[in-house]
């Protein structure tokens with residue numbers, strides 16, 4: 001794809017990438033996470049052919065990414081940070097406080113939510129967090145809007161002096177369509193560091209933080225004015241009304257093609273937050289009954305129901321829509337009692353689910369197999385193993401049945417230690433190299449100090465972030481050094497190669513390690529077969 | 544012939560790693576190059592590890608906003624795997640066409656008897672089964688299957704050979720002329736299967 005092309009076919013995520021590039025973004029930082037990964041990858045790809053000093057870097061986790069982007073903004077450059085919804089939890093401290101510090105160069109936070117949990121542990125709705133931080137949020141519904149809103153988010157950020165969130169959901173992140181880029185691409189410009197009179201605005205000690213917080217709240221009217229430009233109310237006089245945003249809007253618009261009568265409904269299209277309560281009130285007044293189609297928590301619906309003047313509101317709360325999961329056109333049709341098209345008969349043969357599985361030849365398979373046999377040999381027939389987030393979480397499935405928890409990034413380390421201190425023997429956790437750097441590292445310090453706990457941390461180290469498509473890990477081959485420097489002795493550090501022909505040897509070895517009443521680190525080290533196939537190790541680490 | 548004056552829904556199905564998304568992207572690109580508005584929804588992430596994978600494409604004469612095909616409104620299914628062809632039946636319109644490959648991917652313990660899958664497929668109107676194994680052998684190109692399926696399905700899509708050729712060339716140009724040629728031959732081979 002040539003940079004000069006204006007009409008391009010891209011993913012919703014990549015539309016955000018192009019928006020950032022065309023807005024003169026200087027730096028992007030991120031940690032991979034489905035469905036947001038392709039935002040960064042899109043930029044990285046474009047930047048590699050631009051040679052104009054732009055920066056695209058993966059970081060250890062989302063908090064680090066957020067802080068680095070904030071540093072970029074401080075210098076007067078435009079910055080983007082992208083993450084999945086649960087990544088924002090990790091970056092939450094920085095996110096909340098950046099609302100008070102404000103920004104210098106335009107600062108955009110692209111967050112991709114995952115309703116229906118296609119690749120996530122929960123389906124939290126990031127709009128609440130934008131609201132919680134008193135920050136504006138734009139919500140596109142098509143790849144074109146994803147592009148346009150990203151461009152505008154940089155502008156809005158500089159006008160209001162705060163970070164702006166662009167919220168996507170999986171279905172948009174991974175929708176591919178044509179976008180038209182704006183005619184004039186902004187080159188990275190620098191506004192310079194904060195001048196003398198505002199240079200201490202970022203020092204959030206109580207005396208300054210109080211003032212900054214008040215100033216943030218005082219921006220609300222201006223935020224509402226800016227936001228109002230995106231939100232469209234149209235009152236037709238129909239008795240029915242519909243409130244739509246994001247994919248809810250996309251699906252409703254599509255249904256209007258099939259059922260032109262829907263075009264007659266009163267509409268409130270929400271593309272931006274905060275939302276003016278006066279507008280909602282006016283809208284409610286104009287309708288007798290209201291449908292609310294939004295992804296994915298009943299955020300608008302609750303406001304509308306509260307202010308609803310007793311009117312019937314169809315949404316998730318009254319079960320007109322399912323309480324959880326993403327919307328789709330069928331759900332909207334059922335809710336509005338539109339006829340469903342007749343379809344072919346379901347298969348007579350029972351079609352079994354085909355869940356994801358570890359690749360053939362993946363080293364995680366061998367790691368699980370040898371751990372399982374070792375535990376059996378020392379009399380632990382029903383092990384309980386603390387898992388983490390990555391391909392190896394699939395160890396929960398048969399034939400392994402070797403993962404019993406998956407809570408959030410890094411949880412395996414703390415849970416293993418906590419359970420060991422409470423007396424679980426042996427207590428075992430499994431974590432990947434990338435997840436360990438993301439959030440496991442601090443807990444390892446506590447583990448080193450806990451001299452007598454039978455805590456066994458298994459690091460399945462393939463030197464790559466496997467699950468999200470094999471991105472580079474921030475560091476490789478340093479676990480032994482880290483463990484040593486934290487106070488682990490040589491006899492507590494073990495490096496094994498997970499291969500079928502090493503099975504017996506590894507089983508024997510692990511039997512001994514699991515029986516020791518002390519913390520141990522077991523590193524199972526072997527390359528990811530997908531990354532090998534794509535020759536990524538040469539590409540990343542032999543530059 | 545199909546009615547292309549309303550939204551037309553295509554599903555491309557397969558198992559993670561089979562290339563369903565690539566085939567879908569070719570169709571999407573071809574629709575765009577043919578002057579249609581089109582949007583596609585893809586599966587990325589966890590399911591790509593050997594799970595069931597599908598892409599939806601909706602194209603129309605007017606702008607499309609939903610990339611998701613509704614139940615009973617998919618007009619064409621291209622499945623790289625026979626069991627996966629059965630999975631999407633409830634989404635298929637009564638008069639929908641289904642093109643399925645023959646080669647199974649047996650990566651689950653409870654994979655049904657293959658003959659029962661084909662018996663079921665043959666009972667459904669509008670189904671064409673493409674012997675992808677045979678295509679690969681005849682063309683002496685082990686990756687021929689997907690392009691044969693695409694060629695076969697092209698019979699039901701309002702896209703000219705010229706456009707197909709262009710998108711296939713664009714897709715494979717980084718791999719050299721020989722690969723382009725092999726894929727184009729596979730496409731034509733698949734197309735001829737339905738002309739007989």
Ligand code: SF4
Pocket residue numbers: 357358359361362363364391462466467528529530531592
């Ligand atoms: S992608 Fe790599 S780490 Fe993940 S299952 Fe496959 S081989 Fe294993």
